[in-house]
Amino acid sequence: MFFLTLERNLTLVECAQDHLQTKLIFSVMVLFTMGDKPFKCSFCNKSFCLADSLKQHVCSHTGGKPYSCTVCSKSFATSSILLRHGLVHTGDKPFKCSICDESFCLAANLKQHVLSHTGEKLYSCTVCSRSFAINSNLLRHGLVHSGDKPFKCLNCIKSFGLVSSLKQHVPLHSGEKPYTCAVCSRSCSSIGNILQHCLVHTGDKPFTCLICDKSFNHASNLKRHVHAHSKLKA
Numbered sequence: 001m002f003f004l005t006l007e008r009n010l011t012l013v014e015c016a017q018d019h020l021q022t023k024l025i026f027s028v029m030v031l032f033t034m035g036d037k038p039f040k041c042s043f044c045n046k047s048f049c050l051a052d053s054l055k056q057h058v059c060s061h062t063g064g065k066p067y068s069c070t071v072c073s074k075s076f077a078t079s080s081i082l083l084r085h086g087l088v089h090t091g092d093k094p095f096k097c098s099i100c101d102e103s104f105c106l107a108a109n110l111k112q113h114v115l116s117h118t119g120e121k122l123y124s125c126t127v128c129s130r131s132f133a134i135n136s137n138l139l140r141h142g143l144v145h146s147g148d149k150p151f152k153c154l155n156c157i158k159s160f161g162l163v164s165s166l167k168q169h170v171p172l173h174s175g176e177k178p179y180t181c182a183v184c185s186r187s188c189s190s191i192g193n194i195l196q197h198c199l200v201h202t203g204d205k206p207f208t209c210l211i212c213d214k215s216f217n218h219a220s221n222l223k224r225h226v227h228a229h230s231k232l233k234a
Contacts, residue, residue, distance in 0.1 A: 036049065039051050044061070056077065059078070071089045087105035099117045100117070115134070116133065121133050123135050124138075125138060125142065125145075127142075140162055153173075156173070168192065180194070183198070196218060200217065203217075207221070209222060209225055212229070
């Protein structure tokens with residue numbers, strides 16, 4: 001008798017759970033159909049159908065990142081961004097290029113990759129005529145016009161427009177030289193310096209004088225050469 005009663009109670013609980021779930025789904029469908037948005041943001045005038053949508057939106061005001069990755073320590077403002085981040089750990093690349101064999105974790109990365117085949121530059125600067133294939137490149141370019149240098153060195157008063165420029169600057173304080181030449185044992189503090197050094201081995205001279213067509217392996221050598229032309233003219 002005890003087991004029959006327990007089984008009956010469990011069945012009733014399961015039925016109640018199914019009923020609540022069905023009722024919840026129905027309620028959500030009604031909200032979407034009728035256009036009701038009962039969940040209102042206290043920071044702005046936006047309203048949402050779902051409480052979770054409001055929760056994610058509020059993070060855009062507060063800067064909160066309540067969704068944390070269980071594999072690493074990164075946190076995110078929305079559950080959808082967390083789900084996309086999860087692909088980094090799984091190694092899944094479900095977005096495949098139809099032109100070549102490359103695959104990507106994110107649809108946005110595939111979209112940007114496709115532009116490398118088409119040559120399209122969809123993102124245009126509103127100040128000058130330059131266009132870019134990637135939105136992030138346009139944002140970085142915008143710093144040229146604004147003069148903003150948001151990336152500050154913690155060791156001195158210098159600031160930089162690009163995080164990559166800050167990364168290259170920091171080793172000057174520590175004495176680190178993380179970039180090593182594959183041909184010889186020379187190391188450099190910045191990737192720009194190591195690339196310039198590699199020209200010694202390759203023999204390339206990419207810096208060409210527009211006056212006499214003479215070429216140089218260093219920009220500084222070209223600068224000195226052009227200065228010599230201006231002296232001759234004087």
